[in-house]
Amino acid sequence: MAVEGGMKCVKFLVFIFNFIFWVCGVALIAIGVYAQVALDKALVVSAASAAGTPVAILVLGVLIFFISFFGCCGAWKESYCMVTTFAVLLSIIFLAEIAAAIAGYVFKDKVRSVLEEGLWDAMRKYGEDEPLTEVVDELQRDFHCCGANNYTDWATIERFRANDTVPRSCCRVDTASCNVRPSPATVYEKGCLQSIEAWMKKNILIVAAVALGIAFFEILGIIFACCLMKGIRSGYEVM
Structure with missing residues (x-):
């Protein structure tokens, strides 16, 4: 029993x-x-x-x-x-x-490099691929970030270097000229790679x-x- x-x-x-x-x-x-x-x-x-x-x-x-x-x-x-x-x-x-x-x-470390490579590829195609452009804009707004590593990354993209601008989704306050001659005072300084990594570590x-x-x-x-x-x-x- x-x-x-x-x-x-x-x-x-x-x-x-x-x-x-x-x-x-x-x-x-x-x-x-x-x-x-x-x-x-x-x-x-x-x-x-x-x-x-x-x-x-x-x-x-x-x-x-x-x-x-x-x-x-x-x-x-x-x-x-x-x-x-x-x-x-x-x-x-x-x-x-x-x-x-x-x-x-x-x-x-491979995950970080894959994400960084993807961000740079999306930045190079910005304005040419509409769905991808919308994704980058939403990503920058949601994570309060600009570029891959920081906002100066956009200066390496020809169309933005010529006009000394960044996408308006980088702006802290969205105004008509907020993306012209960008500085930490007008646009998000941190890059999206850093912001996404911080979010992932937090969760x-x-x-x-x-x-x-x-x-x-x-x-x-x-x-x-x-x-x-x-x-x-x-x-x-x-x-």
């Missing part, structure tokens, strides 16, 4: 932790959507690889969402096959998260905290799932 009671407790814990995984999946989906919306302008002017990051978070959230539902069914029905599949899939996701974290740390702590919490619960879920697998395989009744 002691073993049976213990397995009942494990079954209950597996069910509870799967509910927590379900909540974590919803949280990741929300973070993915938020990142996609918040960084939409920056992602447009950067490479496709950078644009895929919020999508990857969203996909991971969807996977955890469905796997947790699968685990709940396995625990409730006491299915050895379903619980085993759940434990294997959760282990794979956990390992993939570790690999992604390592890759993110190793290639963090990365939230993502890291959520990721650590999810990883902790994943480990516990794998342990409890293995215990339940052992109990089911041993032929004990776990109601």
